[in-house]
Every structure is written in C-alpha cells, then in structure tokens.
Amino acid sequence: MYAIAIHGGAGALPKGGLSPERQREYRQSLSQALTAGQALLERAGNALDAVEAAVTALEDDPLFNAGRGAVLCEDGSVELDAAIMSGSDLRAGAVAGIRYIRNPIRLARRVMEKSPHVFLTGAGAEAFADVNGFERVPNEYFITPLRSQQLQALLRPASTSGPAAVAALDEPPLGTVGAVARDSHGRLAAATSTGGMTGKLRGRIGDSPVIGAGTYADDRSCAVSTTGHGEWFLRTVQAYDIAARLNYGGYLLADAVNDAIAHRLTRLGATGGLIAVNRDGEIVMRYNTPAMFRACVRRGEPATIEIE
Amino acid sequence: MYAIAIHGGAGALPKGGLSPERQREYRQSLSQALTAGQALLERAGNALDAVEAAVTALEDDPLFNAGRGAVLCEDGSVELDAAIMSGSDLRAGAVAGIRYIRNPIRLARRVMEKSPHVFLTGAGAEAFADVNGFERVPNEYFITPLRSQQLQALLRPASTSGPAAVAALDEPPLGTVGAVARDSHGRLAAATSTGGMTGKLRGRIGDSPVIGAGTYADDRSCAVSTTGHGEWFLRTVQAYDIAARLNYGGYLLADAVNDAIAHRLTRLGATGGLIAVNRDGEIVMRYNTPAMFRACVRRGEPATIEIE
Numbered sequence: 001m002y003a004i005a006i007h008g009g010a011g012a013l014p015k016g017g018l019s020p021e022r023q024r025e026y027r028q029s030l031s032q033a034l035t036a037g038q039a040l041l042e043r044a045g046n047a048l049d050a051v052e053a054a055v056t057a058l059e060d061d062p063l064f065n066a067g068r069g070a071v072l073c074e075d076g077s078v079e080l081d082a083a084i085m086s087g088s089d090l091r092a093g094a095v096a097g098i099r100y101i102r103n104p105i106r107l108a109r110r111v112m113e114k115s116p117h118v119f120l121t122g123a124g125a126e127a128f129a130d131v132n133g134f135e136r137v138p139n140e141y142f143i144t145p146l147r148s149q150q151l152q153a154l155l156r157p158a159s160t161s162g163p164a165a166v167a168a169l170d171e172p173p174l175g176t177v178g179a180v181a182r183d184s185h186g187r188l189a190a191a192t193s194t195g196g197m198t199g200k201l202r203g204r205i206g207d208s209p210v211i212g213a214g215t216y217a218d219d220r221s222c223a224v225s226t227t228g229h230g231e232w233f234l235r236t237v238q239a240y241d242i243a244a245r246l247n248y249g250g251y252l253l254a255d256a257v258n259d260a261i262a263h264r265l266t267r268l269g270a271t272g273g274l275i276a277v278n279r280d281g282e283i284v285m286r287y288n289t290p291a292m293f294r295a296c297v298r299r300g301e302p303a304t305i306e307i308e
Numbered sequence: 309m310y311a312i313a314i315h316g317g318a319g320a321l322p323k324g325g326l327s328p329e330r331q332r333e334y335r336q337s338l339s340q341a342l343t344a345g346q347a348l349l350e351r352a353g354n355a356l357d358a359v360e361a362a363v364t365a366l367e368d369d370p371l372f373n374a375g376r377g378a379v380l381c382e383d384g385s386v387e388l389d390a391a392i393m394s395g396s397d398l399r400a401g402a403v404a405g406i407r408y409i410r411n412p413i414r415l416a417r418r419v420m421e422k423s424p425h426v427f428l429t430g431a432g433a434e435a436f437a438d439v440n441g442f443e444r445v446p447n448e449y450f451i452t453p454l455r456s457q458q459l460q461a462l463l464r465p466a467s468t469s470g471p472a473a474v475a476a477l478d479e480p481p482l483g484t485v486g487a488v489a490r491d492s493h494g495r496l497a498a499a500t501s502t503g504g505m506t507g508k509l510r511g512r513i514g515d516s517p518v519i520g521a522g523t524y525a526d527d528r529s530c531a532v533s534t535t536g537h538g539e540w541f542l543r544t545v546q547a548y549d550i551a552a553r554l555n556y557g558g559y560l561l562a563d564a565v566n567d568a569i570a571h572r573l574t575r576l577g578a579t580g581g582l583i584a585v586n587r588d589g590e591i592v593m594r595y596n597t598p599a600m601f602r603a604c605v606r607r608g609e610p611a612t613i614e615i616e
Binding site for chain 1: 393398399400404405423424425426427428429430431432433435436508509510511512513514518519520521524538539542543544545548549552553555556557559576
C-alpha cells in the first residue's frame with residue numbers, strides 16, 4: 001500500500017474565482033506532479049524519491065510559488081526555500097535564500113545526503129551546490145511577468161518603502177508547494193518548496209524550510225507539509241505538532257489535523273493548511289482558507305484533484 | 309515565585325579539565341549573567357526581559373561561543389544566530405548569519421516586536437537592524453585569539469579544503485548560550501544565542517535560532533533552550549518536543565527532559581543538553597556530554613552554578 005498527497009498552496013482565490021481555463025491548467029499541473037511521484041511508488045520506489053519528484057515538477061511549473069514562477073522579494077528578485085525529510089532515519093535537508101539553483105528541493109536533498117548539516121542558506125548553500133555539481137541559472141530564470149505585476153500592485157499604493165508590502169503580508173499567497181508520501185515499505189517522507197511571500201524582505205525565512213514548522217516526517221507517526229502564513233506556522237511548530245499529537249497524545253491523524261487547523265490556528269487568527277499521511281497510508285488535507293490546491297492518490301484507488 | 313536558568317553550552321572539556329582559574333572565570337561569568345536576569349525578575353520584571361538580559365551578558369563575554377568570542381567559520385569570519393520567544397502569546401524572533409550586530413539576541417527581539425516576520429537572515433536581517441537603529445560593529449569585534457587558534461588547529465591536518473572541518477563537526481563545541489525564565493506573573497520565555505560550530509560553512513544554520521528546535525516557550529507548558537550538536541536538535545525538533553510531551557503526553561517536566569536527553573538523543577547518537585522551566589517554576593537541566601555550563605536560581609533560594 002502506497003499513498004501520496006501534494007499541495008500547491010492555500011490562500012484566497014482572485015475575486016470571482018479562477019476561470020475555467022485556469023482551473024484546467026492547475027488541475028493538469030497538479031495531476032502531472034502527482035503522477036511523477038506516484039509512478040515511482042508504483043514501481044516500489046521510496047517515499048523520498050516520490051516527494052522529491054512531485055515537488056520538482058511543481059517547482060518547474062510557473063503556476064506555483066516555488067522554483068520558476070515564485071513570488072518576488074521587495075527588491076524584485078527571487079529567493080527560494082525548500083526542505084525535505086526522511087521519516088525512516090529522521091534525516092533532513094533544508095535550504096533558504098536560494099537565488100541561482102533551479103530546483104531548491106534537489107539541493108535540500110543533497111544537503112541531507114552529502115553534507116554534515118541540515119540547514120544551509122544563501123551564498124553558503126550555493127557554494128555547496130557548486131561543489132556538488134549543480135548548474136547555476138540566472139535569477140531572471142525564476143521571474144515571470146505575472147509575479148512582476150503582483151509585486152508592482154503591492155508596491156503601488158506606497159512609495160518604494162516597506163509599509164505597503166508589510167501590510168499585505170497578512171494575505172497569504174496561494175502557491176507554496178509540498179508533498180507527503182508513504183511507500184510500500186512503510187517509509188514516510190515530506191518535502192516543501194516556496195518563494196515565500198510577495199514583497200518579503202530579502203533574508204526572510206518562513207516555515208517551509210524549517211524542519212518541524214513547514215516540513216516533518218517520522219515513520220512512527222506521520223509526514224506533514226504545510227502552506228499558509230509562514231510566521232504562524234513557525235510559532236506553532238505546526239508540522240511537528242501534528243506528529244507529537246500522534247506520538248504523545250494518541251490522536252488519530254484526522255483529529256490531530258482538525259484540532260490543529262480548524263481549532264488552534266483559526267483561534268490564533270492564522271490562515272493556511274496542510275497535508276499529512278500517516279504510517280497506515282491514511283491521507284488528511286485540511287485548510288482554513290478559501291482554497292487549497294491539492295491532489296492525492298493511494299494504491300488501487302482513483303486520484304483526487306481539488307482546488308476549493 | 310520566579311525562576312531563571314541559563315546555560316553556557318554542553319560538550320567536552322579540554323583534556324585534563326579546566327584549570328582552577330578558568331573554572332573561576334566561568335563561574336563568575338555565569339553568576340553575573342544569572343544575576344542580570346534575576347535582578348529584573350526580583351523587581352517583578354517580565355521573563356522576556358530577564359532572558360534577554362542574561363543572554364546579552366553571555367554574548368558580551370568572550371568566554372562563550374556567542375557574540376564576542378564566538379567560534380569562526382571556515383573562512384575565518386564570524387556568523388551569529390539567536391532566537392527569543394515569549395510564552396504568553398507565542399511571539400518569536402530569530403536571526404541567523406549575523407556579522408555586524410553586537411548582540412544578536414537584541415536583534416532577534418526587535419524582529420519579534422517590530423517586524424511582521426519571525427526569522428530574518430544575513431544581509432536582510434542587518435538591513436532591518438540598520439533601519440531599527442542598531443549600530444554596526446566590524447566582524448573583527450567578535451574574533452578572539454583563542455577562536456583563531458581553534459580554527460587553525462581544526463584546519464591544520466588537511467589543506468584548506470573542507471574534510472577536516474567536516475570531520476571535526478562531530479565534536480560539539482562548548483559555549484552556545486541560553487536562558488529560560490518564569491516570572492512572578494507566570495509568563496515564560498526562552499532565548500538562545502550562538503556562533504555555531506568551529507569551521508562551519510558560512511550560511512549553515514544550527515538549532516539555536518530555529519523556533520521549536522533550539523528555542524521554544526509556551527506558558528501552558530514550558531520554556532526550553534538547547535545546546536549541543538545542532539543538526540540532531542533540528543531533526544528531533546527538540547525544544548518543542550519537550551513542550552509537546554507536557555501538553556499532549558501528560559509528562560512531568562523532569563521525565564520529559566530525561567526521556568528526551570538520556571534516552572532518545574543518546575540512542576540516536578546525538579550529544580548535547582538543554583535547560584527548561586515549566587509554568588510552576590520547576591527547573592530541569594540535563595545533558596549527555598561530559599559537561600554543561602549552567603546556573604539557576606528561584607525566588608528565595610540560593611543560586612547554583614555548575615560546570616560538570
């Protein structure tokens with residue numbers, strides 16, 4: 001029995017919702033990413049490869065806020081964060097402030113496997129990438145016309161200074177991507193990748209690359225990837241909180257996620273969502289925002305792809 | 309009833325142990341930092357101010373691996389990380405890769421109070437510091453002859469490349485600093501500050517500035533600051549793990565810390581320690597290394613200062 005779930009971010013949709021064409025595009029893209037992960041699991045591949053493959057596909061797709069098509073920092077450049085974790089041995093790799101590496105999730109995995117470290121940032125992470133044979137791409141590779149327009153819209157009301165950008169940070173963007181999987185050997189893995197929030201300060205780190213906040217996996221409990229207002233997920237250590245509820249509180253996965261999202265986060269005024277899979281291959285996907293792009297499939301069952 | 313505990317790092321002592329003079333220096337320094345925090349609590353001050361004051365004192369003291377006297381990166385420069393958290397409202401601030409700000413813990417607190425973010429790194433964090441009136445100091449301010457010698461010793465066996473530094477990373481340095489406090493109003497706070505590991509890659513982030521890993525506080529459960537092999541504390545989300553054991557598992561603080569340090573971390577091959585205080589003002593300090601510099605005091609009780 002294998003299971004895989006992916007998300008393409010939680011947040012608000014544009015006024016009037018997405019056009020039917022746009023919905024088709026998102027569904028098709030989610031389907032392709034899900035299939036990229038599922039294909040590996042179908043061949044008895046491991047959960048780690050599956051979440052990496054799914055997130056790589058979403059990073060490469062300009063529709064999502066990760067890799068190409070990521071949102072822009074206040075200075076108009078792109079900085080990317082990603083993390084991956086293996087539930088069998090609690091190995092983890094994370095990178096933040098990546099400007100020149102096409103697939104941050106692949107770099108995160110390399111940090112996990114080829115460095116004694118868990119978390120590398122900025123120029124240091126990219127120096128590690130150079131040594132490990134990653135090709136550099138120009139920062140412009142990641143920038144799409146849509147994201148430039150979004151930054152312009154954000155900065156327009158004020159001068160070039162920060163207040164408008166800061167105020168707008170309360171609105172979580174739709175588009176962080178992530179994946180969780182259980183493979184046929186019972187191994188769990190989680191991966192998350194993001195460009196952060198439109199207009200963010202350079203050097204700002206959200207929850208996505210932080211092990212325990214945005215990404216966590218432990219074969220004994222569950223694998224989790226979150227999306228939403230990253231600062232809140234950092235403060236609540238959200239991904240590990242779900243695992244701890246299972247481990248120490250005897251919660252069922254659905255109850256743990258429900259309590260965390262529908263009750264605790266909502267009460268705190270935080271918005272977002274998460275996907276999780278437990279050691280039995282049960283999948284739970286919850287959010288308290290108007291929408292969360294998501295898809296999942298389990299062995300022998302039809303895939304589901306949902307937007308709202 | 310107030311309570312405060314501080315640590316100056318867990319790890320191995322030099323061969324033959326510390327000289328009596330050196331022991332006196334460390335004890336005196338720990339005593340001064342403890343008193344800096346206690347003085348505020350004695351005047352019914354808040355836990356947040358107390359942990360900030362204690363950690364600031366330790367950052368300013370070149371004996372410890374934080375602020376002035378921090379260990380050096382492989383390129384011979386200093387990069388500092390710090391985090392602070394308020395247990396009353398789960399606010400948190402963290403900085404990493406700081407090169408020019410004298411007291412990273414103060415900058416972390418400013419991030420918590422004056423930015424919409426939790427976690428800022430590198431040049432972005434220092435740009436925020438500039439705007440918020442922090443003075444810059446040259447990177448050389450932090451560098452002491454002892455730390456230069458330690459880096460030279462680490463790099464000597466190999467050429468200037470990384471393998472020696474990498475191998476030596478298994479040996480945790482003594483010296484990360486931290487504080488936890490409960491004030492007379494029942495508010496909890498935690499703070500941690502570090503220079504990381506001798507010979508680290510620039511851009512490497514350990515557990516200290518990561519909310520949930522090295523630093524966590526929640527009035528409902530406990531405040532925790534950790535020290536040791538940061539990569540392991542990141543992977544086990546150690547600080548939040550203690551809080552979750554209390555919250556969801558009904559553990560007593562001493563049992564939670566004992567299980568986490570003496571059993572789980574030791575079994576995983578990880579080395580380090582932590583200090584914690586719960587909402588009743590109970591203090592627990594545990595480590596599985598040869599030594600942990602530590603001190604604590606509770607209202608109306610004598611202070612204890614210990615090295616081994």
